[in-house]
Amino acid sequence: xxxxxxxxxxSLLLSCFVASSYGVYFSSLNxxxxxxxxxxxxxxxxxxEDQITVTWGFNQTYPVxxxxxxxxxxxxxxxxxxxxxxxxxxxxxxxxxxxxxCPHKIVARPYAASNNSFTWTVERDIPSATYFVRAxxxxxxxxQVAYGQTTNAHKSTNLFEVQAITGRHTSLDIASICFSAxxxxxxxxxxxxxxxxxxxxK
Amino acid sequence: xxxxxxxxxxxDRKFALPVDSEHKATEFRLxxxxxxxxxxxxxxxxxxxxxxxxxxxxxxxxxxxxxNLNLTATDxxxxxxxxxxxxxxxxxxxxxxxxxxxPRLASSGLILLxxxxxxxxxxANSPAAFLMVRFFTGFSLATFVSTQFWMSSMFSPTVVGTAxxxxxxxxxxxxxxxxxxxxxxxSLIHNNIGSTEFTAxxxxxxFPALFQALSAYAVFFWGQDMPDxxxxxxxxxxxxxxxxxxxxxxxxxxxxxxxxxxxxxxxCFGIELTVDNIIAQYFFDRFDVDLNTAGIIAxxxxxxxxxxxxxxxxxxxxxxxxxxxxxxxxxxxVVQMGGGLLCLLLGKIGSLGLSVAVMVLFSVFVQAAEGxxxxxxxxxxxxSLGVISGMTGGGGNVGAVLxxxxxxxxxxxxxxxxxxxxxxxxxCCSVVIMLIYFPQWGGFFxxxxxxxxxxxxxxxxxxxxxxEQGFHKMSLKFSENSRRQRGRKGAAVPVQxxxxxxx
Numbered sequence: 001x002x003x004x005x006x007x008x009x010x011s012l013l014l015s016c017f018v019a020s021s022y023g024v025y026f027s028s029l030n031x032x033x034x035x036x037x038x039x040x041x042x043x044x045x046x047x048x049e050d051q052i053t054v055t056w057g058f059n060q061t062y063p064v065x066x067x068x069x070x071x072x073x074x075x076x077x078x079x080x081x082x083x084x085x086x087x088x089x090x091x092x093x094x095x096x097x098x099x100x101x102c103p104h105k106i107v108a109r110p111y112a113a114s115n116n117s118f119t120w121t122v123e124r125d126i127p128s129a130t131y132f133v134r135a136x137x138x139x140x141x142x143x144q145v146a147y148g149q150t151t152n153a154h155k156s157t158n159l160f161e162v163q164a165i166t167g168r169h170t171s172l173d174i175a176s177i178c179f180s181a182x183x184x185x186x187x188x189x190x191x192x193x194x195x196x197x198x199x200x201x202k
Numbered sequence: 203x204x205x206x207x208x209x210x211x212x213x214d215r216k217f218a219l220p221v222d223s224e225h226k227a228t229e230f231r232l233x234x235x236x237x238x239x240x241x242x243x244x245x246x247x248x249x250x251x252x253x254x255x256x257x258x259x260x261x262x263x264x265x266x267x268x269x270n271l272n273l274t275a276t277d278x279x280x281x282x283x284x285x286x287x288x289x290x291x292x293x294x295x296x297x298x299x300x301x302x303x304x305p306r307l308a309s310s311g312l313i314l315l316x317x318x319x320x321x322x323x324x325x326a327n328s329p330a331a332f333l334m335v336r337f338f339t340g341f342s343l344a345t346f347v348s349t350q351f352w353m354s355s356m357f358s359p360t361v362v363g364t365a366x367x368x369x370x371x372x373x374x375x376x377x378x379x380x381x382x383x384x385x386x387x388x389s390l391i392h393n394n395i396g397s398t399e400f401t402a403x404x405x406x407x408x409f410p411a412l413f414q415a416l417s418a419y420a421v422f423f424w425g426q427d428m429p430d431x432x433x434x435x436x437x438x439x440x441x442x443x444x445x446x447x448x449x450x451x452x453x454x455x456x457x458x459x460x461x462x463x464x465x466x467x468x469x470c471f472g473i474e475l476t477v478d479n480i481i482a483q484y485f486f487d488r489f490d491v492d493l494n495t496a497g498i499i500a501x502x503x504x505x506x507x508x509x510x511x512x513x514x515x516x517x518x519x520x521x522x523x524x525x526x527x528x529x530x531x532x533x534x535x536v537v538q539m540g541g542g543l544l545c546l547l548l549g550k551i552g553s554l555g556l557s558v559a560v561m562v563l564f565s566v567f568v569q570a571a572e573g574x575x576x577x578x579x580x581x582x583x584x585x586s587l588g589v590i591s592g593m594t595g596g597g598g599n600v601g602a603v604l605x606x607x608x609x610x611x612x613x614x615x616x617x618x619x620x621x622x623x624x625x626x627x628x629x630c631c632s633v634v635i636m637l638i639y640f641p642q643w644g645g646f647f648x649x650x651x652x653x654x655x656x657x658x659x660x661x662x663x664x665x666x667x668x669x670e671q672g673f674h675k676m677s678l679k680f681s682e683n684s685r686r687q688r689g690r691k692g693a694a695v696p697v698q699x700x701x702x703x704x705x
Contacts, residue, residue, distance in 0.1 A: 086274035088487070089265070098490070125399045127269035167270055167400025168325055175408070176325050180318030183415050187314040190422050194307060198434035 033148025039160035078102035083129035225429035253342035254376030284337040292344035297592020304433035309348035313418035320411035367515020367573035378504020454589035464597025470571035472601020514573020526689025527643035541567035546625030656681035
């Protein structure tokens, strides 16, 4: 027990030094990208079946040259506030390194000012929740420098839902029920055997 | 498998281990599987391990399950409380079942009855269903009682602390091992077989379910209740009297020591269960480690059980050699207080490395206290051993429910405040240990009453009419064998031999 505990302590101490509180804050970014997605307000998409088409581009109302540092775009599926309620693991944190709002990646592309679009089939591991789409622009140091999203600043408009797969299959259901029934029946069998043995030893 | 049937009055050595007059083993040989003693040990710890494994199989997979079933933090917390609350009454019921039907049937029966809950976890489809399966799976933790009862039936008082500590500690290990194994089984199914996440965790649950069912079969076919045979054989031959349920219950409930030990156990084992449910989240939230690291830390809390609980049992037996029952009580109090102090400290520490170190030390004390508690339990009653074990065990779960409801629910206290306050509560509740007094052996502050013998204590559980019919024979033998609980000083005092009360 000494060896694993020691190893654990050392590796955890080292990871302490790595963790730090500097990084990019969401509040420091401007919404210079305009992002639209095909789902309409309140639409329900089925995971594994339905598709989302995302289009994004530089918002021309911002001064020319603002996007000179943008190198890549990452488009993500993000949780709306209602799906974050009472779920600390989806919490919105200003320090983007620790932010858990947008865990699902849709696509990553090199930056182009216009004519960007991508059609994505909602993957089968996306949980049932309410979502919006957000795109981040990254510079050459892989830091976020700008963003754009399909909803407003309060994340209250233009939200859509995904209905997840259940993960259940008929074969699983049957196996589950059969094994359960077998356990109970075999128990009854055991009691019967015990009674018989008890009588026999008289 | 043939059971070893022996006439209890026959003393020629047919056993692999040395035995006392009740044919209980006086030595404990860990690496042996000889029938019936050591085999009973291995069957009981493995089957109890499988129950712990199943009960805590969900926590390491929560990140997947909570997305599949759309669980909120409240749902997860409630399911955690449900998983330990079922066993509160199940443990008492199990105690009674052991007294009446024997540990072999009682434990294999319960394990097979709760296996469906584990199988059906695979088809849970909502927060309510998740709560239900965790609730019913948790009933299986009542096998703890049958484990302790079985060990107390197979091993002599000089080694019963060790046997109880090892079987319970290695069983509790299941709660730690599951945090490591379930994620492995899951990734095997998800990555190697290619099932999607939401299907893979469901298939993964068949592993603990099958393990549990198979261990029940092993107990039924290969175990036996007592060194001389199973209950039904012994009862039919007249060697064991089939006791009356109401009498057994009465003598357990009216023995105040059982209630005190229930409180003591609530503040060591109950704490262990609480920590099993909250510790991964604590490290994840407070120290920002990732989920896998939090899982490893959580696992190490439970894995320490491998030696810490057995050490408690050993310490109990060791203290008894010199100071008898009083030594067992003193040792229990000291270790329980130590655990409370470390718990208080744990909540106050802000650095990760030190926190993990204190947590591991804290787990050693808590689990040793569990072993020490069950070093005392076998002596509280002979007639109602099962119900007393059940009450103490049930008290453990009550402690878990209480602490989770008071300190770890909602946002009144932060988790670290809750942990420190829990430490204070442990220390306050350990005061009750000082109130236990055995007239034949003494208690925390006072020595034994002069002239009171073990027979006086154990035979007081039987009425004159029952004694006339010879129902109390095993209590008589137990009294003889528990003479060593007087410690070194007391053993020198000659025992006045009472005139035989039966013909």
